[in-house]
Amino acid sequence: MNNELARLEGEGVEGVQGNEIHEAEEHFDKLREECGVMAIYNHHDAxxxxxxxxxxxxxxxxxxxxxxxxxxxxxxxxxxxxLVSEIFTDDVLQKLPGHMAIGHTRYSTTGDSALLNAQPISVESTKGLIAIAHNGNLVNLGNSRERLERDGAVFQTTSDSEIIIQLIAHSTRSTLIDCIADSLSQVEGAFSIVMMTRNRIFAARDPHGFRPLSMGRIAGVDGAPDTFVFASETCAFDLLHAKYERDVKPGELVMVSEDGVTSVFFDTHTRQASCIFEHVYFARPDSRIYGRWVQKSRDEMGRQLARESHVDADLVVPVPDSGVTAALGYAAESGIPFNFGLIRNHYVGRTFIQPEQRVRDFGVRMKLNPMRSLLEGKRVILIDDSIIRGTTSRKIVRMVRAAGATEVHMRISCPPTVSPCFYGVDTPSKKDLIAANQSIEEICKFIEADSLAYLSLVGLTHSCTKGEPLNGLEPGDFCTACYTGDYPTDWVDVREILPATASV
Known part of the structure; x- marks a missing residue:
C-alpha cells in the first residue's frame, strides 16, 4: 500500500532527489481516503x-x-x-448519453495511478457488459485472481475491482442479481460498489460496512418516475436536490430497474465494523455518514477533547481545514476564544515545484500562513484531526512559534494512529507511523510542542454515537484498527502476494 514511499526510501534505491522524498513525506503525513463513487438511474442527463x-x-x-x-x-x-472538472467539459459530457450513469474519483493504493486502472471499469462478460466503480480494498484478491485465471479469466487491468466482475462472469447462479450476490460473498475486505449493465444499476456494501454508501431520490416532475441516486457521501445529494432515503446496509445488494428497487442480502451474520475515520477526517462535515451528521460528531470530538485534556491558553486555532469543526467544539466547551490563526491557500495542489530540500518547511508554508497579529504573545492550542508521521505537525508548530506564540499546545481529535489500514485507505507501513514507535511524550518532543494530548478511544466512539440514533450503531460497531491493531478481518498485505495489483 506504500509503493511510492517504498520506491523512494526502500533498500537499494539511490540517487533519489530530496524534493521527491519531501513530497512523499508530505503525502503520507495524512491518511487519504481512496475513492468516491456515484450512480444515477432514470434521468435524461444522467x-x-x-x-x-x-x-x-x-x-x-x-x-x-x-x-x-x-x-x-x-x-x-x-x-x-x-480532477473531475478538468476531465469532464461540456463537450465530453455530450459523448455520454443515456438515462443511467455511474462515476468514480480515485486515489491509488496498492498499485500505480495509471489511466489503465481508472474507473469505472467496463468488461464484456458471459453475463453481458458490466461496468463497476469501487471504493475500498479487497484483502483476499491474490487467491481469487489466481483461481479465476486458472479457470480462463483474462484480466484487462491490475485493479482488484475487476476481480468482482470476473467472479460474476464465472458464477453458476441463474439470475444476474444472484450472480452478483454470489460473487460478493466470495471476496473479503472493504467494498462499497456501484455497477451498471445496459439497463440496470446495482449498489452494494461489504458485510462489515467499512465504507459508506447512501441512496437518495429525486422526485419526478409532473408524474414522471423518480430518479434514484447512490453516492459515497450525502453531500453529493445536496447539489442534485436529491432527498436522502437511507444507507445501503452492510451485506446488502440493491438493484434498480424499470421494475423498481429490489434488495437482497448476501451476508447477514458478519459483525459490523464501519470505518470511524470517516467521521474523524475523510468525509465532508456536511455529509451524513452511517446515518449521522459528520459535523455533529466532530463538534463532540472537540468538546470531549477539551474535557479530557484542558490546558490554560489564550486562543484555540484549528489546522485548516480538517481541524476546524473539532476546534469549534473545543473552544465552546473550554470557553477559550477560537480564531483562524492559520490561513490555508486552497490553490496548492498535491504537487508543486519546490526549492532545494535545505529550504526547510517550504511545503507547509506554501499551504498555510500564520496570522502574526493573532498569534503574537499568545498561548495557543492547535487542534488537528491526526498525527501520522509527525513531520507536518512539527513544521506547523515551528511556524506558529515563529509568528510569536509564547506556548503551543497540540490537541488531536482522535487516538494515536498505531496501525496501517488495509480497507481502502492510503497509509504508511507501521514503521513510519510515529505513534507506533514513540510514546506521546516522545512525539511531543519531536513536534516541538509544549504539550500534546490525543482524544481517547472511548471518547472518540462516544462522540460518534452520542445523541441521535446512528442507524442503531453502537460504539463497538466501528472499525478502530488503526488505533488498536485489532483488524475485523484476517487481513493480507497484498504487496506480499500480488505486487502489481492496484486498488481503487
Whole structure:
C-alpha cells in the first residue's frame, strides 16, 4: 500500500532527489481516503448529474476520474487523469448519453495511478457488459485472481475491482442479481460498489460496512418516475436536490430497474465494523455518514477533547481545514476564544515545484500562513484531526512559534494512529507511523510542542454515537484498527502476494 514511499526510501534505491522524498513525506503525513463513487438511474442527463456528484466527492480522490453511461442499448465510458472538472467539459459530457450513469474519483493504493486502472471499469462478460466503480480494498484478491485465471479469466487491468466482475462472469447462479450476490460473498475486505449493465444499476456494501454508501431520490416532475441516486457521501445529494432515503446496509445488494428497487442480502451474520475515520477526517462535515451528521460528531470530538485534556491558553486555532469543526467544539466547551490563526491557500495542489530540500518547511508554508497579529504573545492550542508521521505537525508548530506564540499546545481529535489500514485507505507501513514507535511524550518532543494530548478511544466512539440514533450503531460497531491493531478481518498485505495489483 506504500509503493511510492517504498520506491523512494526502500533498500537499494539511490540517487533519489530530496524534493521527491519531501513530497512523499508530505503525502503520507495524512491518511487519504481512496475513492468516491456515484450512480444515477432514470434521468435524461444522467452523466451530467454524475459529474456534479463527483464534483462534490472530489476530496475522496484527486488522481483520476471516470463516468460510464448507458441508454438501454449502448454503454459509453470516459476516464482521465486529474480532477473531475478538468476531465469532464461540456463537450465530453455530450459523448455520454443515456438515462443511467455511474462515476468514480480515485486515489491509488496498492498499485500505480495509471489511466489503465481508472474507473469505472467496463468488461464484456458471459453475463453481458458490466461496468463497476469501487471504493475500498479487497484483502483476499491474490487467491481469487489466481483461481479465476486458472479457470480462463483474462484480466484487462491490475485493479482488484475487476476481480468482482470476473467472479460474476464465472458464477453458476441463474439470475444476474444472484450472480452478483454470489460473487460478493466470495471476496473479503472493504467494498462499497456501484455497477451498471445496459439497463440496470446495482449498489452494494461489504458485510462489515467499512465504507459508506447512501441512496437518495429525486422526485419526478409532473408524474414522471423518480430518479434514484447512490453516492459515497450525502453531500453529493445536496447539489442534485436529491432527498436522502437511507444507507445501503452492510451485506446488502440493491438493484434498480424499470421494475423498481429490489434488495437482497448476501451476508447477514458478519459483525459490523464501519470505518470511524470517516467521521474523524475523510468525509465532508456536511455529509451524513452511517446515518449521522459528520459535523455533529466532530463538534463532540472537540468538546470531549477539551474535557479530557484542558490546558490554560489564550486562543484555540484549528489546522485548516480538517481541524476546524473539532476546534469549534473545543473552544465552546473550554470557553477559550477560537480564531483562524492559520490561513490555508486552497490553490496548492498535491504537487508543486519546490526549492532545494535545505529550504526547510517550504511545503507547509506554501499551504498555510500564520496570522502574526493573532498569534503574537499568545498561548495557543492547535487542534488537528491526526498525527501520522509527525513531520507536518512539527513544521506547523515551528511556524506558529515563529509568528510569536509564547506556548503551543497540540490537541488531536482522535487516538494515536498505531496501525496501517488495509480497507481502502492510503497509509504508511507501521514503521513510519510515529505513534507506533514513540510514546506521546516522545512525539511531543519531536513536534516541538509544549504539550500534546490525543482524544481517547472511548471518547472518540462516544462522540460518534452520542445523541441521535446512528442507524442503531453502537460504539463497538466501528472499525478502530488503526488505533488498536485489532483488524475485523484476517487481513493480507497484498504487496506480499500480488505486487502489481492496484486498488481503487
Amino acid at each position: 452523466a451530467r448529474l454524475t459529474y456534479w456528484g463527483l464534483y462534490s466527492l472530489q476530496h475522496r480522490g484527486q488522481e483520476s476520474a471516470g463516468i460510464a453511461s448507458a441508454d438501454g442499448q449502448n454503454v459509453n465510458d470516459i476516464k482521465g487523469m486529474g
